Amino acid sequence: MTPEIRAVLQIAGIGFLVAFLHTALRQSGKEEFAHWMTLVGFVAVFMIVLGYVDRLYGEIQRVFLIQ
């Protein structure tokens, strides 16, 4: 498995889990906790994506902007 495919699967899995958790929490009346959970999932995905975007910018700089 290439790293890119792995990241896509990872993010999809986190999205699935967070959606499920949100439903479970909302059904038992913990609305605000469900929203916090969604935020945590969002931040986790954001961290993963941040790493890849950082690599992308590094690559762009390496290819085009070498002085």
Place this chain on the structure above:
Amino acid sequence: MNWEKVLGAAFVVASCTAMGYQVSRVYRLRPLQLSELARALRLLQAEIEYTATPLPVALSRVSEQIKPPVQGVFAAAAEKMKERDNGPKLAFTYGVQSNSSQSVLKNQDWSALLNLSETLGSTDILHQSREFQAALLHMESMREQATEAQRRYERLWQYLGILTGLFVVLLLY
């Protein structure tokens, strides 16, 4: 596919699931133990009202007929009352303190029993049976609340455990 990674992931999921079940166990057991405590109170009420048994004997008789962990409280209270003529209030306080950690009942559940123990043996039978009615009513409302909490949170904590495990595995994979 490297097996160390899979094995570690399985451990993480298994331990998080176990933690979730451990928390949900409290919600599952509390209604059962509350109804066991109510049953013990009814047995004690019968001992006092119909056969007028002395309290230490009545307590040990009740403790023979109920299941642990509530059984431990009554057994300890009976022991405490038999030695050196301790009052029922003191005996029950001792019994609850030494045994409540084995049950999942909260302090507010035991407080009905402790309030009741203040009037045991020191007032007439009419007054005592009124106190028993009040304590049993309190137990019943507690049990309804506990059943409601079980319906809401038991499944939730199981899901929460499993999903947290999967979440951690996904983050680390």
